[in-house]
Amino acid sequence: MAKILVSDPLSKEGLAVLDGAEGIEYDLKHGMSKEELIACIGEYEGLIVRSETKVTADVINAAAKCKVIGRAGVGLDNVDVEAATKKGIIVMNTPDGNTISTAEHTMAMLLSMARKIPQSYSSLQNGKWDRKKFVGRELFGKTLGIIGMGRIGTQVAKRAQAFGMNIIAFDPFISDEAAQRLEIRIIDLPELYREADVITIHTPLSAKTKGLLAKKEFEQMNDGVMIINCARGGIVDEAALCEALKSGKVGGAALDVFEKEPPDMTNPLFELGNCVTVPHLGASTSEAQINVGIDIACQVIDALQGKPIKNAVNIPQVETGVVAILGPYIGVAEKLGSLVGQLIEGGLENIRIEYIGELAKYNITPLTVAIVKGLLSSAMHDSTINYVNALFVAKERGIKVVESKTDSIEDFVNLITISVSSAAISQTVSGTTLKTGDQRILKINGFDIEAMPSGHLLILNQTDQPGIIGKVGTIIGQENVNIGWMQLSRIGVGSGALSIWNLDDAISEDTLSRILELPEITSASMVNL
Template sequence: MRRNIVDSYRVLVATKIAPEALEVFASYSQVQVEVQVGLDSSSLAQIISDFDALVVRSAPMVDREVLESASRLKVIGRAGIGVDNIDVEFATQRGILVMNTPEGSTITTAEHTIALMFALVRNIPQGVQSLKSGKWWKGRLVGRELHNKVLGIIGLGNIGRVVAQKAQGLGMRVVAYDPYTSEERFLELHIERRTLEELLRESDVVTCHTPLNEGTRDLIHRGNLSLMKPGSYLINCARGGIVNEEDLAEALREGRIAGAAFDVFVQEPPPVDHPLLALENFICTPHLGASTQEAQRSIARAIAEQICRYLLYREVRNGVNFPALPLENRPLVLSYMRLGEKLGSMAAQLLQAPVERLSVHYQGEVRRLSLEPIGLAVQKGVLENFHSTVNLVNAPFLLRRHGISFRQIQEESLDFHSSIGVEVWGGGRSVEIGGTLFGKKELRVVRLNEFPLEATPEGFILVMENRDRPGVIGRVGSLLGRHGINISRLELGLDRRRNRAISFWNVDSPASVEVLEELRQLEDVISLVQVRL
């Protein structure tokens, strides 16, 4: 890899960090480090122009004031995961790479999950508390073994996979729900695939390891908590909000499940009158998942190494944003990137199976533009439904890790001056979707499989295929109206040869699982999928 030829780079460490970071920086002769802890954003803004790189944790704030003064800054390294204290959008506009260290806490968070699982099934916190208060509850606090029990893992990302390996070592049988991980990966990990409902019914312990997004918020709620086995347990060391806390409190009070353990909450710290905190069968920790000495050392080494490799070799790892785009045609490329991301996300959701292959077809004038960032945007769109850390920098790495093949094809355009086509394969079927720009900014879907149409890819969309017969649209509209779901836009496409129709229903609020099932049962409806963009 080509090395950048400069005299030296200056790095400002503006946070307390394990000494391993300074050791890594010292191993690179072209990197000079200065440590200044306790700066506020105004103080940081006064000195940042002298530095090429900045290291922060959850403080200080790296806001617009700081970034406007950062005439020399090339990279911001967050020693940890969250970047709420960094104005990432403005950093991107300034051409500053933002990176974090999501892998540094994988082992420690997985171990914390296992620790909470033992604490739950053996009543360890209750035993400690009762004994210290003078009670001998030996007969009252009878626990359960984990050996030969079923662990259900929701989300097979880095942490979920490590939890699975450790649970298998304890003699547990592991099942998992992850619609975006391939069957081959399940086989490699010796994990049995389940739907979410099947997992909840079968598991003795359920643990959540998904990102928090619109698709996973309140993923566990009153309706599916009722599916869990009596005597089962629920753990959340991922993100607050994946489990509906009020619904869980109700299930615990009524004894529908035996217990639950949280390391994360919607509001942190939770209020003292939080309903879960009053329950004896609920245990919790104050977001300690990444709080080990080893994890902090690992994170320190990782962020220092990443910054040095980027400064010296432009090697990017764990990028949160994307490097600055070429100035020529930049607005147009950005518009096609937005379109590509929407098409990728929609195609993956419509496939309703793990993606195995992905191809992007560039047709017409778009071929004259820089295609790499557009292809990255498509990959991000495909992956973003199940990866909270996916971005335009790490999408290719994550695509390879999931065993998804990728190719880009340039073609002549027959129907439009310029367009993009995205095709995904998986589960023995494929979805092909095409889009274009109206003007230079308006995104449009112009084709879905065999159906030509013109639709706007935004918000909640019900994508329906039906037999082309009178009354179908009216029945769907009436049903949505009865359930208080407003239709903001409706677009239709026809395949007269097969007497089939496709329709895109943009709705103001998502349809529930029950409403979707009602729609699918309507006469002449062939298929219906709800997409979130």
């Protein structure tokens, strides 16, 4: 009998699924402290949470029997996925259950802001009949700029089109073909800022998207632009937004999420009459709660009963019978994909994968899935891309994935080569797993190299001349970052060269810029594997 702990409220429909499962029993324990959760988690094989329970490394380390953690929802900010992976615990979420609810909520926020519904409601509740004060704006004919055309962004576009809005969007990972199918126009961010009457955000929070809309960006926008954020707090700089709302540069804002949640009730945004704010209600519909409850109950039961796993974020799916052959290459495949994903710039057009050697004799789909998962999740900074949906996301965005196989053996028993191209650049990397189990990067853009794909890697393209290594090493040392190892490759004497530096810590953007300022350096990338 497998036991599941449900530590956050779950829909009755989700609980009914657990009730009807053979060999499964569960306990409901809501509102536990961290200490209480640590004290009891050791007796459970499964854990189901929403956003309230914080599944930290301490909790995971105490989960002696746990095999699966299920998040009823999309975000995994409250689950230490790395700690769970190290402990061999499957982590899964439900990325599809609240798509419609969040898209509809975005439209509700847009209409509320444009027609000043909350403000006029409050005025009438206070005994005032003031029609002139609450003159709004129509949506028809306005231009909606969508940042992020994933599942939710796509649904928002469809609904906004029904209102007669013109749709422009920024998403470097959607093809022209997909954009034409959706009848939207893909443009870069500065152009979107200049053209949009309304801007809505539907992208994950990451190092690159934190503070995406700040003072500089607001200055580029049309006077009176309206801003909506139903994605994640922190993507919009709240202090800069507050000033832009006060000055009238931003005519209105609608926020479902905040930098800090729950926010301080003294947040100055709450005092502004042109800012609609609600307490993170994007997925708060009865239908979404039912959907994610049922989805996560089914997924956790399947995982505990040894059935095919769905929406796992930290494990590949390997066919029975070929685990021993493909298993050693899953890790290096994902890391090579992640490496390319961090090197590529601009919108992806295609991913070409070549398998050479013994691997070519088998169904290498699990390796392709691992590569695409690593590549897209790194390039798009989207933690919801996993081994189940990676190929679907690529297809949805019009990114072609092409496999080729040859069983001719070269210098290594097996070799995996990934080539990607965008409008801006092409990148090719090769790698393998050695007989010892050690993973290796063997080639980057024609340069032969043998490097371990792990840790913080600084990758430089440079001229081949004396003194460069010393200059770069000095700059890195000035940030007090230690160098673990360095590999150098060149095609010929005096030609171009490539170097990889393994660092104990990632260097700052300022240090990377200083390295790029060296006349001998033609490109520099910081990669984390």
